Amino acid sequence: xxPPSTVSVTITVNGEAQRLDLDPRASLLDTxxxxxxxxxxxxxxxxxxxxxxxxxxxxxxxNACLVLAVTCDGQKVTTVEGIGMPDNLHPLQDAFVxxxxxxxxxxxPGQIVSxxxxxxxxxxxQPSVVDVDLSPDSAAQLSDEEISERMSGNxxxxxxxxxxxxxxxxxxxxxxxxxx
Amino acid sequence: MTPFxxxxxxxxxxxxxxxxxxxxxxxxxxxxxxxxxxxxxVETPDHLVDVQDLPxxxxxxxxxxxLRIGALVSNTALAAHDRVRRDYRMLSEATLAGAxxxxxxxxxxxxxxxxxxxxxxxxxPGYPCNKREPGSGCPAKDxxxxxxxxxxxxxxxxxxxxxxxxxxxxxxxxxxxxTGPGGDRTVPFPDFHLLPGDTPNVETxxxxxxxxxxxxxxxxxxxxxxxxYVKVRDRQSYAFALVSxxxxxxxxxxxxxxxxxxxxxxxxHKPWRAFDAESLLRGGPASDDAFRQAGQAIVADATGYxxxxxxxxxxxxxxxxxxxxxxxxxxxxxxxxx
Numbered sequence: 001x002x003p004p005s006t007v008s009v010t011i012t013v014n015g016e017a018q019r020l021d022l023d024p025r026a027s028l029l030d031t032x033x034x035x036x037x038x039x040x041x042x043x044x045x046x047x048x049x050x051x052x053x054x055x056x057x058x059x060x061x062x063n064a065c066l067v068l069a070v071t072c073d074g075q076k077v078t079t080v081e082g083i084g085m086p087d088n089l090h091p092l093q094d095a096f097v098x099x100x101x102x103x104x105x106x107x108x109p110g111q112i113v114s115x116x117x118x119x120x121x122x123x124x125x126q127p128s129v130v131d132v133d134l135s136p137d138s139a140a141q142l143s144d145e146e147i148s149e150r151m152s153g154n155x156x157x158x159x160x161x162x163x164x165x166x167x168x169x170x171x172x173x174x175x176x177x178x179x180x
Numbered sequence: 181m182t183p184f185x186x187x188x189x190x191x192x193x194x195x196x197x198x199x200x201x202x203x204x205x206x207x208x209x210x211x212x213x214x215x216x217x218x219x220x221x222v223e224t225p226d227h228l229v230d231v232q233d234l235p236x237x238x239x240x241x242x243x244x245x246x247l248r249i250g251a252l253v254s255n256t257a258l259a260a261h262d263r264v265r266r267d268y269r270m271l272s273e274a275t276l277a278g279a280x281x282x283x284x285x286x287x288x289x290x291x292x293x294x295x296x297x298x299x300x301x302x303x304x305p306g307y308p309c310n311k312r313e314p315g316s317g318c319p320a321k322d323x324x325x326x327x328x329x330x331x332x333x334x335x336x337x338x339x340x341x342x343x344x345x346x347x348x349x350x351x352x353x354x355x356x357x358x359t360g361p362g363g364d365r366t367v368p369f370p371d372f373h374l375l376p377g378d379t380p381n382v383e384t385x386x387x388x389x390x391x392x393x394x395x396x397x398x399x400x401x402x403x404x405x406x407x408x409y410v411k412v413r414d415r416q417s418y419a420f421a422l423v424s425x426x427x428x429x430x431x432x433x434x435x436x437x438x439x440x441x442x443x444x445x446x447x448x449h450k451p452w453r454a455f456d457a458e459s460l461l462r463g464g465p466a467s468d469d470a471f472r473q474a475g476q477a478i479v480a481d482a483t484g485y486x487x488x489x490x491x492x493x494x495x496x497x498x499x500x501x502x503x504x505x506x507x508x509x510x511x512x513x514x515x516x517x518x
């Protein structure tokens with residue numbers, strides 16, 4: 001069988017334009033990890049069920065395992081490396097450390113990216129199924145029930161949910177979110 | 181994943197031409213279902229037509245005061261739209277009850293209509309499946325069937341349609357707009373999805389060379405404004421419905437049921453619009469007894485396959501809960517009006 005023909009795309013990853021020749025089958029997740037050596041984004045289930053691979057695509061959180069990278073031509077991707085690094089942690093990452101928002105840490109990059117998106121979504125008034133009548137002005141107004149609902153796409157097999165909620169509550173009080 | 185050629189047309193006409201010229205081509209929307217099925221080997225398209233550049237991403241008002249939802253409107257945008265929340269509440273609730281925020285950001289309206297069952301046997305090519313390989317058999321009937329159908333199923337297939345959004349669309353009498361080589365056509369939502377019969381591989385009336393361009397909602401009413409979506413599942417969030425109910429009630433001056441809409445998810449191969457139960461309720465009392473009787477009527481001919489037997493009592497109870505909530509909203513609204 002002849003090798004699959006590649007498609008050239010340009011994707012801006014963490015602010016840097018990347019010209020890539022892609023097998024159309026390559027997921028955004030594998031492209032980030034294997035093609036660009038950005039290993040912060042994790043492969044958990046590889047079927048859109050766990051959220052470990054969550055990245056921001058044009059500012060919206062998505063499961064990178066279910067996105068074909070070839071479809072991202074001209075789009076902007078932010079991975080956990082673009083949110084905070086060890087010498088310059090994002091306030092939400094500080095809050096995860098402070099509140100034990102993890103044990104093994106494997107789901108944490110996805111939790112962080114998802115949490116950063118949650119803060120922006122709440123600030124933009126996005127409703128959740130908890131009450132479609134309510135438009136929050138900020139994540140600071142969200143109840144624990146709302147935080148759990150809005151974070152339900154990120155599974156933590158260690159069960160660090162109380163710490164994750166506490167970290168998000170703290171971050172919601174202190175962070176002025178900006179659309180990524 | 182088997183190899184495929186990738187195409188990204190910028191117009192609906194170009195997309196239709198690609199479908200016409202390349203048998204075996206499939207449309208790729210948000211990819212939340214199709215990419216997963218391709219990775220599992222359930223779908224093996226030779227050509228993928230990425231529709232994200234098609235100009236179908238807007239929600240607009242129709243001349244009669246309804247809404248036209250472009251096929252590429254994301255679940256997130258649909259659920260958050262002011263008029264959807266205010267005028268078609270069950271649709272906002274149902275859409276937000278589905279999946280996770282990550283998936284709703286990608287999932288499209290058209291793709292939601294075309295998503296495939298989560299039947300364990302369909303999604304695992306190691307098993308026979310009449311939907312995947314017609315004639316190969318249905319292991320679900322005697323296998324693990326907790327999530328399977330109790331209404332409208334056939335010897336060939338007991339799979340369920342997994343959508344929440346579509347249950348509300350069916351209850352709201354939405355209309356599917358379709359375009360193809362023969363021009364444009366519309367299909368009432370309750371007629372868009374098919375029961376399995378002998379051909380469970382044919383799931384909708386959409387032809388392989390056609391494209392969904394939009395779903396339109398009729399003008400809103402008190403019923404649609406006060407409507408509700410109730411979803412029962414194994415965990416509180418991010419799980420498919422075991423049973424779900426979209427319900428809306430309009431009360432007459434005498435407090436009787438003037439009009440009602442009722443559709444169920446998680447129970448059949450398609451969103452299950454309960455027309456007969458609506459007829460039972462219309463003109464009668466808006467009471468818990470009446471709600472329960474209507475629910476019982478829906479499952480009068482239901483069949484359980486073992487693990488899913490619980491859905492037969494669960495469905496009428498969920499109907500009663502949903503109608504009770506719709507009644508409370510209708511009463512609150514009429515109280516507000518006075």
